[in-house]
Amino acid sequence: MTITDSSLLEKKNSTNDFNEIIQETSALTWRLFVQLIRRPSTLFAGILQPLIWLLLFAALFSNAPIDFLPGGTSYGEFLGAGLIVFTAFSGALNAGLPVMFDREFGFLNRLLVAPLNSRSSIVISSVIYITSISLLQSFAIMATSAFLGYGWPSLGGFFLIAVTLLLLIFAITGISLGLAFVLPGHIELIAIIFIANLPVLFASTALAPISFMPGWLGWIASINPLTFAIEPIRLAYQKSFDLSSVLIYAPYGEVNGYSCLAVLFILTLGLFFLIRPLLNRKLA
Amino acid sequence: MFFIQLKELFKSYGSVTALNGLNLNVPKGSLYGLLGPNGAGKSTALRIICTLLAPDSGFVEVAGHNALLEEKETRRKLGYVAQEVAIDKILTGRELLTLQGNLYHLDKNYKKRRIEELIERLEMAEWIDRRCGSFSGGMKRRLDLASGLLHEPQLLILDEPTVGLDIESRSVIWGLLKELKNKETTILLSSHYLEEVDELADEMAIVDKGKVIANGKPDDLKRELGGDRVTLRVREFSNELEAESVKELIKNINGVSNVVINKKQGYSLNFLVRSNEVISNLTEHLSKENFEVFALAHSRPSLDDVYLQATGKTLMDAELELAGKRDFKLEKKNSMR
Numbered sequence: 001m002t003i004t005d006s007s008l009l010e011k012k013n014s015t016n017d018f019n020e021i022i023q024e025t026s027a028l029t030w031r032l033f034v035q036l037i038r039r040p041s042t043l044f045a046g047i048l049q050p051l052i053w054l055l056l057f058a059a060l061f062s063n064a065p066i067d068f069l070p071g072g073t074s075y076g077e078f079l080g081a082g083l084i085v086f087t088a089f090s091g092a093l094n095a096g097l098p099v100m101f102d103r104e105f106g107f108l109n110r111l112l113v114a115p116l117n118s119r120s121s122i123v124i125s126s127v128i129y130i131t132s133i134s135l136l137q138s139f140a141i142m143a144t145s146a147f148l149g150y151g152w153p154s155l156g157g158f159f160l161i162a163v164t165l166l167l168l169i170f171a172i173t174g175i176s177l178g179l180a181f182v183l184p185g186h187i188e189l190i191a192i193i194f195i196a197n198l199p200v201l202f203a204s205t206a207l208a209p210i211s212f213m214p215g216w217l218g219w220i221a222s223i224n225p226l227t228f229a230i231e232p233i234r235l236a237y238q239k240s241f242d243l244s245s246v247l248i249y250a251p252y253g254e255v256n257g258y259s260c261l262a263v264l265f266i267l268t269l270g271l272f273f274l275i276r277p278l279l280n281r282k283l284a
Numbered sequence: 285m286f287f288i289q290l291k292e293l294f295k296s297y298g299s300v301t302a303l304n305g306l307n308l309n310v311p312k313g314s315l316y317g318l319l320g321p322n323g324a325g326k327s328t329a330l331r332i333i334c335t336l337l338a339p340d341s342g343f344v345e346v347a348g349h350n351a352l353l354e355e356k357e358t359r360r361k362l363g364y365v366a367q368e369v370a371i372d373k374i375l376t377g378r379e380l381l382t383l384q385g386n387l388y389h390l391d392k393n394y395k396k397r398r399i400e401e402l403i404e405r406l407e408m409a410e411w412i413d414r415r416c417g418s419f420s421g422g423m424k425r426r427l428d429l430a431s432g433l434l435h436e437p438q439l440l441i442l443d444e445p446t447v448g449l450d451i452e453s454r455s456v457i458w459g460l461l462k463e464l465k466n467k468e469t470t471i472l473l474s475s476h477y478l479e480e481v482d483e484l485a486d487e488m489a490i491v492d493k494g495k496v497i498a499n500g501k502p503d504d505l506k507r508e509l510g511g512d513r514v515t516l517r518v519r520e521f522s523n524e525l526e527a528e529s530v531k532e533l534i535k536n537i538n539g540v541s542n543v544v545i546n547k548k549q550g551y552s553l554n555f556l557v558r559s560n561e562v563i564s565n566l567t568e569h570l571s572k573e574n575f576e577v578f579a580l581a582h583s584r585p586s587l588d589d590v591y592l593q594a595t596g597k598t599l600m601d602a603e604l605e606l607a608g609k610r611d612f613k614l615e616k617k618n619s620m621r
Contacts, residue, residue: 020389027386035374038415106370110431113334114387115359184617 012091020117028111028125032098036133046091046137050083051144057207058148070209080145081234082206085226088165089200091134092172094191095126096180100189103180112283119187127173134169135162157236160243164236167264168229171271178275181282205230210249222250225267229259286345287312287439287470288333293342295328295494299613302328303339304494309461310472310487315465317485317502318474319587321602323609324564325494326474327367330443333472334364347438356447360388362499364431367443369424373417377408377427380416381434388435395434402430407456422453429457433464446480458484478599488587491593492602506585510541511556513589514563517579518570520550527551533573537566542593548601554592556585 054076061068061075069078069125070115099122102108109120141211142161146152176193183189191283201207203217206228209217221227232245255263287308295303303325310316318326323531331337333346334403335355344351347361378399385395403412406426411419419427425445432440446454461471461484475481480490482502489499498505518530518547527545530553539562543555557563557608567577 023386023389027383031372031375031383035372038374106366106368107372109336109366110370110384111387112336113359113364115356115363115383115389116387117389156532 001239005044017117024114025121025124025128026117028121029128032125032129036099036129042094043133043137046087046094046133047140048139049090050087050141053086054079054083054141054145054148057157058150070211074150076145076148076150077237078209078234079207080142080150081230081237082201082204084141084145084161084203084233085165085168085229086201086206087141088134088138088169088229089172089226090197091137092130092169093176095130096176096178096189097186098129099126099177099180100183100186104185109276121277122283123177126177127170130173131166131169133247135165138165141152149259151237153156153236154239157238157241160236160241161233164208164229164232164261164264167261167268168225171225171268174268174271174275178271178278181278200224200226205248215251219251222248222252226253228263228267231255232257285312286310286346287314288316288472289343289345290329290333293329293332293344294340295325295332295337296340300614301494303332303342306342306491306495308489308499310470312470313465313468314486315461315471315473315484317481317488318472319478319481319488319591319599320474320491321330321476321599321606323606326509327443328494329491330364330441330472330474334362334441336364356528356553360435361437362439362441363435363437364372365425365428365432365440365442365445369421369428371416371419371424371427374415376415377412377419377423378403381412381430384431384434385514388411390435390575398434398436399430402433405460406430420450421448422450425449426453426456429460437469439470439472442471444476446475446477465562471517476599476603478591482587490591492595498590502587502590505590506587509556509585509589509593511539511558511585513583513585514555514557514566515546515549515581516553516555516558516566516577517550518575519578522551527553530570530575533569533575534566537562537569540566544592544596544599546592546597548597548605552579554589557582560597569603 017039057079058076064075066072069075099108102111112119116122142152179189179192183192203220204224205221206226210221213221227248232243234242235243235245235247243261246256247260248255287307288308290306290308293306294301297458306325306329308329318329320326328337329530332339332344333351335351335358338352346358349361351356352359375383381399381402382395385399390398403409403457406429408426408430410422411423416424416427429445432442446457449457461473464471465486473484485502487501488505489496491497500508516530516534518526524545524547531545534540534553534555539558541556544551546552546554557566563580563582567580570577588598595602597605
């Protein structure tokens with residue numbers, strides 16, 4: 001075989017590999033979406049819950065003094081960003097459930113006996129699915145928030161919101177998928193989701209700024225990843241925004257927009273490297 | 285030529301030994317039956333061949349590939365129908381087959397043709413476009429078998445394929461397996477149904493406590509027993525002492541061999557006789573020694589007799605004995621990745 005033949009063959013093989021990965025990933029993603037379309041209650045529940053929060057909480061503080069919040073913003077405007085992030089967070093936290101059910105009911109074994117070109121397709125399809133759902137749910141909250149008069153971001157702001165949410169969704173999806181492969185069953189996974197969901201929300205700046213909190217809670221909120229996602233989104237709702245402006249007045253110092261995104265990026269990357277060996281082992 | 289070779293396979297789950305030095309050679313193009321009670325290690329062996337599980341030690345060769353090192357190549361060659369039917373309840377049967385075809389990277393036209401062929405062959409046309417959640421056990425099993433066969437594998441592995449099935453589904457599955465055997469597909473099936481192995485298998489192995497204790501062609505194994513099987517009871521419920529005395533008496537009779545005491549069946553005695561005359565001779569001997577004959581059954585040897593000869597108990601008794609010891613929670617955990 002000549003060098004040209006050999007390089008052609010290699011190229012053909014790599015094209016085949018790529019096509020096979022696309023074929024298996026799209027087949028698995030398609031399955032998850034078919035499940036969603038035929039059983040849409042989880043999608044609607046994921047939108048409905050934060051929507052009720054938005055309506056009730058905003059109403060709860062609607063007669064609060066005008067200077068109740070820093071910058072004179074209404075509580076509805078303040079709450080919007082928190083609930084967008086909470087929606088994405090809750091959605092991503094559920095990422096492990098379909099995988100856990102596949103493990104428990106033996107469907108994962110069916111996938112593992114198939115000659116998948118890369119078993120990463122199982123994980124990639126879950127990430128694509130949960131990212132789409134979480135973004136969809138978050139945008140539904142944004143649309144409702146706009147309908148209630150709490151504002152709509154500029155194009156740049158919209159881009160900033162998308163990037164922030166993606167970083168958070170990837171990080172939380174990683175944790176949830178990791179748990180789905182470590183825990184013995186869906187009961188345990190649901191218990192962890194149940195325990196984590198609300199405390200993580202309350203210990204962030206979703207419902208109140210750090211200045212309203214006691215010292216210990218302020219500390220927790222200042223290291224909570226949700227806060228690092230909420231504040232850039234709150235910033236994105238302003239007519240003009242500057243990422244170098246200080247967003248979090250944390251007990252350990254001031255944190256600007258760039259730092260918030262950097263923290264989310266490092267968190268996502270760190271979790272990726274932490275969870276990858278576990279997934280490799282479980283899917284080996 | 286052997287299509288599957290297992291050498292000295294060991295596998296433990298904590299303190300439970302599932303495989304204890306299992307050796308197995310499955311000839312190419314044969315239908316090979318693994319017979320043994322639930323918990324004997326059959327499923328563990330099959331899961332290792334399918335690359336779903338790694339043994340603690342041992343060698344596994346499938347279709348010329350070292351299954352422990354060349355996993356992807358091995359997977360391309362085989363179709364696997366697991367004991368627990370794993371189907372997506374939300375998808376229709378046809379959608380599940382399409383998904384399976386995509387996971388095996390089948391060409392679009394080939395996939396479509398194969399799906400239609402299998403729907404027709406396994407008589408699934410009436411219900412294939414319904415959601416899998418509404419299927420009966422037999423329908424699910426037929427669909428599962430179609431999934432395993434979609435890519436026309438050289439090797440088909442079936443773990444208890446007809447357990448708990450209706451007669452119609454069992455007949456459809458048996459028919460297809462016989463057809464595949466004629467087309468030179470190598471089939472390895474595990475079963476604790478004696479008649480299934482007897483009806484289908486060209487060759488078989490009896491698995492007990494994680495190892496093969498007897499193997500060969502079913503007819504040869506029966507013939508090797510050396511005569512007709514007799515079950516004798518001198519009383520309805522005898523005891524060990526009495527059974528031992530009778531054993532001593534009859535084992536010296538010319539034409540009697542392989543005397544085994546079956547404790548689980550009220551200390552009955554199972555043995556082989558070379559001819560009918562030996563039975564007359566036997567009753568005379570018993571009468572002389574003041575033993576009555578409460579029951580005496582005489583039959584051609586069956587696979588259950590082969591099993592009894594190899595293990596000292598019937599398959600049913602072995603099943604019952606192991607049923608009480610099984611830890612279903614642990615088994616579930618072990619089957620999960």
